[in-house]
Amino acid sequence: MAVHRSNRPLGWLVFGTGGFLVAFLLPAQIFLYGIAIPLGLVPDPGYQSTLDLLRQPLTRVYLFVVLAFAFFHAAYRMKDTLADMLDMRKIDIVLAYLCYGGAIAGTIGALWLLWWVP
Amino acid sequence: MPQYSQFQPKPYRPRMSAFWYFDRWPFLLFVLRELSSFFVAYFAVLILVQIYALSAGPTAYAGFQACLRNPLMIILNAVTLLFVLLHAVTWFNLVPRVMVREVTGRQLSDFLVASPNYFVFIGASAIVALFILRIL
Numbered sequence: 001m002a003v004h005r006s007n008r009p010l011g012w013l014v015f016g017t018g019g020f021l022v023a024f025l026l027p028a029q030i031f032l033y034g035i036a037i038p039l040g041l042v043p044d045p046g047y048q049s050t051l052d053l054l055r056q057p058l059t060r061v062y063l064f065v066v067l068a069f070a071f072f073h074a075a076y077r078m079k080d081t082l083a084d085m086l087d088m089r090k091i092d093i094v095l096a097y098l099c100y101g102g103a104i105a106g107t108i109g110a111l112w113l114l115w116w117v118p
Numbered sequence: 119m120p121q122y123s124q125f126q127p128k129p130y131r132p133r134m135s136a137f138w139y140f141d142r143w144p145f146l147l148f149v150l151r152e153l154s155s156f157f158v159a160y161f162a163v164l165i166l167v168q169i170y171a172l173s174a175g176p177t178a179y180a181g182f183q184a185c186l187r188n189p190l191m192i193i194l195n196a197v198t199l200l201f202v203l204l205h206a207v208t209w210f211n212l213v214p215r216v217m218v219r220e221v222t223g224r225q226l227s228d229f230l231v232a233s234p235n236y237f238v239f240i241g242a243s244a245i246v247a248l249f250i251l252r253i254l
Binding site: 019020022023024025026027028029030031032033034035037038039042043044045047048049050051052053054059063067070071073074075076077078080081084085086087102106109110113114116117118 | 136139149152153154155156158159161162163164165166168169170172173176179180183186187191192195196198199202203205206209210235238239242243244246247249250251252
């Protein structure tokens, strides 16, 4: 008898790792860059200091890992959310191409931008 | 309708509203948690824009920062933070559901299994904040 093998665990591994990285690391970044610094709640480190941070290889590796996993984590969930909420389960293969295509584009974009930091 | 169809089995086709997630609070919470993915994707793209602006020079970065000071952007980012925190809390509380929880034959409480996540969260957030604020 043929055993049905699903390819979902492979996606889930990336989704799960992304889930932890997003949960642990993204809130601090959203709060500081998105709310606290624009509102002046904390002193703005300024352009040169932030660029110096971005120039460090460790920062770039960190950003690449977080961004790539965040994109794939989001794609995995967005596909299922769109299928469930908008009743599009019938075309979920199309949604999968769109969402994972977006995640691949985002990951390549991150690699490209981080590589060319002056 | 013909007479005989009375005895023929009819397939069971449950009708589900397109707004099924408003029926019950746990359904809504589930959908809100799943919607967090859109905000994760949005913020990841915003980080890409920030890296681009930083690479493009001081003028571009000043423009990026001015855009983030727009009240609408601050509201959007506050909503993003709430959604990502919802993701984080539901994710951490999921760990006791998927992990082996027996130590020396005793069942550990959900609280005990989930709590290390919160300590890691606080530690990781502090380290990220120290780097972003250029204290480290």
